[in-house]
Amino acid sequence: MHDFSLSIRLWYRQNKRNLPWRETKNPYLIWLSEIILQQTRVIQGKSYYLKFVNRYPEIEDLANAKEQEVLNLWQGLGYYSRARNLHFASKQVMEEFSGKFPSTYKDIKQLKGVGDYTASAIASFAFDLPHAVVDGNVYRVLSRYYTDETPIDSSQGQKLFKAYAQDLIGNEDPAEFNQAIMELGALVCTPKNPDCESCPLQEQCSAYLKSSQLDFPVKSKKTKVTNKYFNFFISSSNQLQIEKRKGKGIWQNMFQLPLIESDKPLTLNDVKSITKKKWNTKTQNKITEYQHILSHQKIHASFWKVDSLITNESEYITVNLDEIRDYPLPRLIDRYLEENHEAYGNS
Helix, strand or coil, rough: CHHHHHHHHHHHHHCCCCCHHHHHCCCHHHHHHHHHHHCCCCCHHHHHHHHHHHHHHCHHHHHHCCCHHHHHCCCCCCCCCHHHHHHHHHHHHHHCCEEEECCHHHCCCCCCCHHHHHHHHHHHHHHCCCCCCCCHHHHHHHHHHHHHCCCCHHHHHHHHHHHHHHEEEEEHHHHHHHHHHHHHHHHHHCCCHHHCHHCCCCHCCCCCCCCCCHHHHCCCCCCCCEEEEEEEECCCCCCEEEEEEECCCCCCCEEEEEEECCCCCCCHHHHHHHHHHHHCCCCCEEEEEEEEECEEEEEEEEEEEEECCCCCCCCCEEEHHHHHCCCCCCHHHHHHHHHCCCCHHHC
């Protein structure tokens, strides 16, 4: 087992990417990077990480920020519940841990939005504790190495691969081991075109020896994707009406254009009838439409032009286009404004 660890760590020292969160032992900064990097490519995550560190250099700064400001800075990353959890957890650190980031796996895991993976990452990277991380990259490396067909999306698989990783990590530089196995999965043991010729584990990798790399990892379930139809309304090119989104669903506490949801695509005549009845305003035409794919749902968004501001709904705020960046918007609406309103793209 020592050979596995030593092989990947030696490879890592020669091939690792230089990333800012790898240059610190500060648990706050490591936690920040881990939350941002969930479901986000490193190249995109890096710019957000630097923005957050610049705005909130200490955890106290983040705890004292307004939620709307945090959501605004997060805009474009998606999964806004993570930003809200990040903000909530920073307050937890200030209130429950006297402003000092917790230093044990058990305490780190008490923070809102922190599960086993994130707690293990912070415990090892910041405090050199031997807690193995298991993310998508690690599942891929280990399932191929052992040609283990246990589904990684089952509770049995999650426990098994965690045990594999924990058995391999050892006590000698667990932080480097965790970074190395994740980096190997990201750069070499990739999902579709693994670069097996460059892999330090090639001679021991069971899947390579059987030419079955692409059969692993195994998943048992397919996520059921539901379709949603969102119809947004815009009244003029330099003034927009927006409302704060309510409820616990996607985009909670973000701002959106006036919205009508439907269970199927709407025709222009459908929309004209609905907007006349609901707002006493006339819909002129469909401006554009987009698809926005999330892990569990596909949003079909249509943007419609109406001929006047909506005056019979008190929750709408009317703002000039040059003020809209003060409000956190879902990436879908942000994209629409970028592509259809030149003033927004230049602001």
